[in-house]
Amino acid sequence: MRLTIQRLTRPPTGLDLAATKDFVRVTHYEEDTQIAEMQDAAAHELEDAAEIALINQMVRVTVEGWPESDRLRMPIGPVLSDDPVFQVMAEGDLIEAELIPGMRPMIILGETVTEYLRHARFVIEYQAGFGATAEALPPDIRHALRDQVAALYDFRAANAHEGKAAHARGTLSQSYAMQRVIGRYRGVRA
Numbered sequence: 001m002r003l004t005i006q007r008l009t010r011p012p013t014g015l016d017l018a019a020t021k022d023f024v025r026v027t028h029y030e031e032d033t034q035i036a037e038m039q040d041a042a043a044h045e046l047e048d049a050a051e052i053a054l055i056n057q058m059v060r061v062t063v064e065g066w067p068e069s070d071r072l073r074m075p076i077g078p079v080l081s082d083d084p085v086f087q088v089m090a091e092g093d094l095i096e097a098e099l100i101p102g103m104r105p106m107i108i109l110g111e112t113v114t115e116y117l118r119h120a121r122f123v124i125e126y127q128a129g130f131g132a133t134a135e136a137l138p139p140d141i142r143h144a145l146r147d148q149v150a151a152l153y154d155f156r157a158a159n160a161h162e163g164k165a166a167h168a169r170g171t172l173s174q175s176y177a178m179q180r181v182i183g184r185y186r187g188v189r190a
Contacts, residue, residue, distance in 0.1 A: 001065045005075050008058040008125070012036075013043040014134040015145060023146040024153050034156075035149065042148035046141070046178065050185040052077055054137060056129035058085075063122040072107045076128045077187060079105035086126035090117050099126060104187045140181055147177035 017036055021027070026035065043054055053059065059076045066072065079086075079101040088097040088107060095117075100106040107124060109117075130136045151174070174182070 001063060001067060003075065004062040006060045006062075007053070007076070008060055010044070010047075010057055011055045012040050013054060013137075013145065015039050015043075015142065016134070020146050020149055024150045026153070035153065038149045038152045039145060042145045042152065042178070045148070045174070046145065046182060049174075049182045051075055051187050052185050053128035054130060054141065055134065056127055056132050059126055059128050061122075061124045061126075063124065065119050066109065066117060066122060068118075070109050072109075072124075073187075074099075074105040074107060074124070074126065074128070075187070077105055078103045078130065079126060079128050080130065081127075084126060086124065089123045090120045097124075103185070140177075140184070144175070144177040144181035147175040151175040151178075 017032060017039070020039055021032075021035060024035065046052070047054055053076055059074070061075060063072065079099065081101060084099045084101050084105070086097075086099045086107075088095050088109070095109070098108045098110070100108065105126070105128070130138065130141075134142065
């Protein structure tokens with residue numbers, strides 16, 4: 001079984017710029033664009049490392065063959081809706097399936113999987129994320145994003161002037177809050 005993951009949409013975090021600037025202790029407006037870009041960079045880094053979607057986004061998973069268990073854990077979570085948005089296609093045909101919501105959602109095909117379909121190509125599209133806006137994000141994630149922006153902001157001069165030397169010393173890494181949140185939300189694959 002081979003799995004390919006594609007994020008079809010990836011909205012900006014929508015974090016409150018004023019709150020982030022306050023966290024970073026920036027009072028001027030000259031760097032608002034750069035700080036907003038740092039917020040989105042931190043969000044994308046967190047999403048990729050923790051295998052989650054922050055703001056609702058569509059994810060496409062292509063699977064070559066279906067597992068014997070008839071269940072497939074989705075690689076990007078969470079799906080928090082009781083009425084999730086999703087579809088499953090096998091060899092181009094829409095098939096019946098069940099999506100179990102949660103931090104690590106799961107698709108169950110059950111009796112739908114015949115021996116022919118067991119080796120088919122499946123395309124699954126589903127909506128993952130904590131909600132439509134940054135207000136839906138858990139407080140630890142919002143804090144980790146702001147902490148990562150502070151780290152990016154503090155080391156931007158080191159990056160510009162020292163480049164690889166600063167990276168080699170470890171000054172261009174993830175903040176501690178970001179590392180903890182990634183570890184907390186990262187899924188484990190079987």
